[in-house]
Amino acid sequence: MVNISLFKNFVPLGSLLPTDRVELAKHARIGSYQVGQVLFSRGETAKTVVYLISGDVELFDGAQSRMVRADSVEARQPLAQGARRLATGTCIKPAQVLLVDREHLDLILTWSQTGGVEVVDLAHRREPEEDPQDWMTALLQNQAFHRIPPGNIAQLFACMKDASYRAGEIVIQQGDRGDAYFILTEGRVQVVKQSANGLEETELNVLGVGRCFGEEALLSGNPRNATVRALTEVKVMKIDGKDFERLLKAPVLTEMVLEDWNDSMQLIDVRLPEEFQAGHLPEALNLPLAHLRERAVELDAHRAVAVYCDTGARSASATYLLCERGFDARLIAGGVSGEWLKSH
Structure with missing residues (x-):
């Protein structure tokens, strides 16, 4: 080695x-x-x-x-x-x-920088008693759903499958392949990050009714980056990965090519600062994926946002994250070549 x-x-x-x-x-x-x-x-x-x-x-x-x-x-x-x-x-x-x-x-890189993106924004953590009891209403308040055609929303509800978990049972396991998107309809779950040896874990969040999780692995194609465990008796609605891709990811993640960018749009580079310093697109603002949750407030909510990295994986996660926060975010498909960046 x-x-x-x-x-x-x-x-x-x-x-x-x-x-x-x-x-x-x-x-x-x-x-x-x-x-x-x-x-x-x-x-x-x-x-x-x-x-x-x-x-x-x-x-x-x-x-x-x-x-x-x-x-x-x-x-x-x-x-x-x-x-x-x-x-x-x-x-x-x-x-x-x-x-x-x-x-x-x-x-x-994507896994280490997303951290809690597998679940929700830690800065907006709610106490259990603050969670809405109507999970459908809470789901439709998610800004990402505002970009979905009405027909897709109807299909999403139609393809949901219910599942139940006992207190202490694992809903998703860190390191597993992402195959479904989850909506919590009853109970509470704990989100934890496990150490490399599997002997230690750190709590990232506690989620209640109406919260969603599991999208990051479906967006990036990477394994689950956190474990979600039932704290109480839990019920969820599951959306199969293929249905998530067709009905939710595809309409939410609008792709564009670099040549379509213009100066009316904000340009966001979600790579690490060291990568950004070595070369970046003119006019680009460096908002590393790991800090995007807290730094999204620096963006103009009234202007579209074009997002890129070097391969498209980190930027796909970042684009969806921004869409959930109500931004008109577009993904520069396939990323931008490092050699191209060095030439500008």
């Missing part, structure tokens, strides 16, 4: 929690290359994120080339970052590189 001390030298690996670095190290390896060897080719799908540990690498984008040296500031960032390589990397001096599985890195 790769020594996790290497990670502190690279962005955004250095910002990860130690437990996340240990997990990521299981999906990373060191590669050695000789002069003239090609590390990756322009246009290919990037299955790994590549960091230069030692040596020199030339990046050629089809028109221009530039040299990246291991002792440079630029080497702290991934080489030819993005879902598709925008340059060919060729070894100029014998080099060692750190190769990290892209999907797993994206999973950990």
